[in-house]
Amino acid sequence: MTGPTATLQRDRHLLVRSGTAERVAAILRDRITEGVFLPGTRLSEPSISAALGVSRNTLREAFQLLAHERLAVHELNRGVFVRELSAPDIEDLYQVRRMVECGAVRLAGERGNRGFSAIEQAIVDGQRAAAEERWREVGSASIHFHQALVDLAGSDRASATARQVLAETRLFFVLTESTRAFFEPYIVRHRRILRHLERGRPDLAEQALEKYLRAAEKQLLAAYERRSG
Incomplete structure (x- = not known):
């Protein structure tokens, strides 16, 4: 398996000591700034939660943290996307x-x-x-x-x-x-x-x-x- 999901699966060990939303957000932040998830990319809740082995609720909290940091944006009825700069x-x-x-x-x-x-x-x-x-x-x-x-x-x-x-x-x-x-x-x-x-x-x-x-x-x-x- 290749692509962002495979990268996140390799990140699972980072959650051994702490499965908090803050730690999940830190992993996603790193992958966004490295270009694994490009601006405009939809952050799939099912695939990311499965890849990292975390609950949907934890992932949603992480998305909220990323949105607060202006790295992600929630679009009504569409999902969460990596933010695009103007x-x-x-x-x-x-x-x-x-x-x-x-x-x-x-x-x-x-x-x-x-x-x-x-x-x-x-x-x-x-x-x-x-x-x-x-x-x-x-x-x-x-x-x-x-x-x-x-x-x-x-x-x-x-x-x-x-x-x-x-x-x-x-x-x-x-x-x-x-x-x-x-x-x-x-x-x-x-x-x-x-x-x-x-x-x-x-x-x-x-x-x-x-x-x-x-x-x-x-x-x-x-x-x-x-x-x-």
Whole structure:
């Protein structure tokens, strides 16, 4: 058996310790942001509950959590679908990302936080994936990089906000061009931002991040227009 259902069956072991709706939602969240379930895909209640071995009620609670996170949407008499982003969604997401990510870098600089290991690991993962031309994984590494930047602030609320916004951003990433030209420039920008942080220049890191996010927003909007057009 292949496809999303087979992937979820392999995820069953993740539910051994906890069969809660939160854990089910976490699994589905990961599979949505990885592109196993593409935007616009109907999330079949019977097949997913059977694949994960959970009750319909638990799955419905998980769907509600995903809807709250804006990753899924319930359509009356049709079911639950992976949410599809619009151009205004992308603009709003990047506005929030600039506020949260740049603010986190600024705060980390004020506190003298120099715990950059997670950022470094994300860059290494991205470089390794790029060398093997696994461009979707380069995209995943980029998401991990940005999450690690926000985590520098040491704020649980900021980190939680970043996780939700980055997951929404990834809804669009899975529909973009999976090419070197699209993803590889991210790695160069990641390394530049880390270099500024390592040199004790969070101000330059913030400036580079701001420029990066505006360029990424423009790139995604252009890709969206090509796909929509």
